[in-house]
Amino acid sequence: MEFCDECGAMLTPKKIDGKVMMVCPKCGEKKKELTKEEQIVKEKVKHTEKESMVVIENPEQIKTMPTKKMHCPKCKSVQETQYWTVQTRSGDEAPTRFYRCTKCKTTWREYD
Ligand SMILES: [Zn+2]
Numbered sequence: 380m381e382f383c384d385e386c387g388a389m390l391t392p393k394k395i396d397g398k399v400m401m402v403c404p405k406c407g408e409k410k411k412e413l414t415k416e417e418q419i420v421k422e423k424v425k426h427t428e429k430e431s432m433v434v435i436e437n438p439e440q441i442k443t444m445p446t447k448k449m450h451c452p453k454c455k456s457v458q459e460t461q462y463w464t465v466q467t468r469s470g471d472e473a474p475t476r477f478y479r480c481t482k483c484k485t486t487w488r489e490y491d
């Protein structure tokens with residue numbers, strides 16, 4: 380996050396002549412342009428955040444989920460976990476299995 384040197388307002392990215400500039404919404408002060416690399420990094424972060432996020436649509440489902448003793452990456456020990464599978468976009472891909480530690484509530488996906 381960047382702030383304007385002139386008035387201290389939060390700068391917002393704006394496209395000017397095809398270049399991304401950090402512009403102050405208050406006084407119009409322009410700051411440095413984001414490089415291609417910086418933009419790519421931002422995109423990547425967004426992407427991975429989405430990938431690792433697990434949405435449980437119906438909380439009632441959790442109660443009826445089967446449990447299994449699994450090694451929890453957060454507790455760093457074997458814990459009782461609940462597990463479920465999620466079918467990804469295309470039906471011919473193998474479904475992904477998710478685990479949720481009943482102790483620390485951490486959710487992770489099964490790694491091959
Ligand atoms: Zn300003």
Ligand SMILES: [Zn+2]
Binds near residue numbers: 451452481
């Ligand atoms: Zn745990």
